[in-house]
Amino acid sequence: MSKRKSVDLFVIGGGSGGVRAARIAANHGAKVAVAEESRYGGTCVIRGCIPKKFFVYAAQFSHVVEDGAKYGWSFDGNFDWNTLKENKDERIDRLNKIYIKLLTDAGAEVLNGRASLKSANEVVVGDTVYEAKQILVATGGRPTRPDIPGAELAITSNEAFHLEKLPKHITIVGAGYIGLEFSGIFRGMGVDVSLVHHRKEALRGFDDDVRHEVTQNLARSGVELLMETEIVRIEKAEGGGLRYQCQQNDWHESDVVMFATGRVPNTRNIGLEDAGVKLGDRGDVQIDDYGQSNVANIWAVGDCTDRLQLTPVAIREGQAFADNLFSGNDTRTKFNHPVVPTAIFSIPPAATVGLTEAQAKEVHEVEVFKTRFRPLFHSMSGRDEHVMMKMIVDKPSQKVVGLHMVGEHAADIIQAAAIAIGMGATKADFDRTVALHPCTAEELVLMR
Numbered sequence: 001m002s003k004r005k006s007v008d009l010f011v012i013g014g015g016s017g018g019v020r021a022a023r024i025a026a027n028h029g030a031k032v033a034v035a036e037e038s039r040y041g042g043t044c045v046i047r048g049c050i051p052k053k054f055f056v057y058a059a060q061f062s063h064v065v066e067d068g069a070k071y072g073w074s075f076d077g078n079f080d081w082n083t084l085k086e087n088k089d090e091r092i093d094r095l096n097k098i099y100i101k102l103l104t105d106a107g108a109e110v111l112n113g114r115a116s117l118k119s120a121n122e123v124v125v126g127d128t129v130y131e132a133k134q135i136l137v138a139t140g141g142r143p144t145r146p147d148i149p150g151a152e153l154a155i156t157s158n159e160a161f162h163l164e165k166l167p168k169h170i171t172i173v174g175a176g177y178i179g180l181e182f183s184g185i186f187r188g189m190g191v192d193v194s195l196v197h198h199r200k201e202a203l204r205g206f207d208d209d210v211r212h213e214v215t216q217n218l219a220r221s222g223v224e225l226l227m228e229t230e231i232v233r234i235e236k237a238e239g240g241g242l243r244y245q246c247q248q249n250d251w252h253e254s255d256v257v258m259f260a261t262g263r264v265p266n267t268r269n270i271g272l273e274d275a276g277v278k279l280g281d282r283g284d285v286q287i288d289d290y291g292q293s294n295v296a297n298i299w300a301v302g303d304c305t306d307r308l309q310l311t312p313v314a315i316r317e318g319q320a321f322a323d324n325l326f327s328g329n330d331t332r333t334k335f336n337h338p339v340v341p342t343a344i345f346s347i348p349p350a351a352t353v354g355l356t357e358a359q360a361k362e363v364h365e366v367e368v369f370k371t372r373f374r375p376l377f378h379s380m381s382g383r384d385e386h387v388m389m390k391m392i393v394d395k396p397s398q399k400v401v402g403l404h405m406v407g408e409h410a411a412d413i414i415q416a417a418a419i420a421i422g423m424g425a426t427k428a429d430f431d432r433t434v435a436l437h438p439c440t441a442e443e444l445v446l447m448r
Contacts, residue, residue, distance in 0.1 A: 003128045007033045009326070010123045010132035012115045012270065015042020017302035017314030018138030019099050024322035026106035033132075034108055035115035035125050040099040043140050043303070044311040046092060051161050052181055054088045056345045059188025063347070067381035079189060081166040088161070117271030120295050134297050134325060137277075137285055138318065139270065141263035141303035146173075150234030153242055154257040157182065167191055167255035171244065173231055175202035177344050179260035180214065183223050184347035194224040194254065196231055196246065203344065206404075207356035209370065213388045213406040214350050220384055221347065231257070265304040272298075282306055289334040291321050301335075308337055341418040343411035348385060351414035354402035354421055357392055364394040364401060369427070369447040375408055375440050389443050391427070398426040403444075413441045 011022045014036030022034040065077040143156035175197035201211040237243040265284045278286045284306030302314030320333040341353040369391040387407030435442035
């Protein structure tokens with residue numbers, strides 16, 4: 001016989017958005033239960049941002065070894081894949097425990113198991129039925145694979161963190177965030193990398209100058225670019241490894257093929273349709289400006305809504321949801337994200353905030369300021385690496401409506417600049433700021 005419990009809030013999913021919502025709601029005095037079928041921390045902590053950034057750091061050391069010679073240093077440059085994996089896993093284990101402690105300290109009931117909706121007010125986990133006044137879906141997303149013969153022979157980013165050994169050659173399919181980042185990671189670790197992409201340049205949706213700079217950086221790093229084509233078939237190769245066929249009927253061989261062809265909301269088989277929740281074509285929970293679905297007591301945050309798939313956005317949404325429902329305040333916060341900075345941790349990285357030039361021209365009369373230069377560090381190292389900065393300005397008001405950068409420290413620089421842009425800074429505000437010399441960021445206030 002099933003056990004029954006009653007809660008004010010049941011959260012399905014223990015990622016960044018779900019944990020923030022559960023913790024804040026519990027701090028407000030709500031009786032909260034949260035369920036996670038894998039490990040607490042979600043995509044970002046377990047199989048996304050955090051382990052990825054550790055791998056990026058590791059890959060950058062190969063450049064340090066090369067560049068250090070011009071600065072008087074010598075290194076042996078040996079790299080051990082298993083050491084990196086073991087240390088990464090130890091850190092991820094610690095973060096998983098921290099997330100669980102945050103929840104338990106707040107008084108939430110932490111469950112390990114798959115949760116599914118029995119009705120609009122009931123959630124089942126194991127042999128227990130939870131009657132919930134409010135239900136929050138925070139199940140994140142999952143990688144996709146194209147529907148081609150042999151797709152099951154390839155890996156996704158989930159498996160890339162756990163490869164038994166470092167391959168000699170990897171083929172990465174897709175040139176969005178994930179494809180670019182893993183191309184830089186594996187190339188920096190000494191792996192031969194081929195990148196297959198159906199467009200001419202990487203990073204669809206980004207500013208054209210960013211796309212061009214990042215694509216050229218891949219080529220300069222030694223990544224083989226197979227652009228304007230797609231893989232149509234994958235097979236096992238004689239003697240091990242894989243072989244794959246592209247649209248032009250040419251065949252290639254690779255030890256590993258990795259799909260980085262996007263992610264979809266992770267909403268399958270958890271009872272949402274049975275509870276009457278409206279889903280989009282990709283399985284995304286359809287919500288209003290406050291995160292509420294068409295079923296009054298069922299809400300959603302984060303990647304399962306298929307809007308901005310960024311960890312800080314999910315956290316903001318989780319916080320807003322919990323405050324709106326459980327703080328007791330009359331004011332309500334919408335899930336609005338007007339100025340969201342984002343970074344691609346390629347090598348070198350790219351970052352952006354605000355409108356692209358094309359987007360800006362649709363609604364503004366614009367002025368464009370751009371600079372491209374070799375940073376001081378590489379004037380001595382000799383590496384063929386440049387920084388590109390681009391500022392988009394609304395001409396009548398002189399407000400900065402977009403800022404884009406490719407190069408060292410891009411994420412940190414754009415994060416700081418996003419504060420000014422969010423406050424409505426003008427080009428004159430940037431111009432009157434005294435440059436901090438010598439550093440890459442000084443070019444922000446020197447562009448003419």
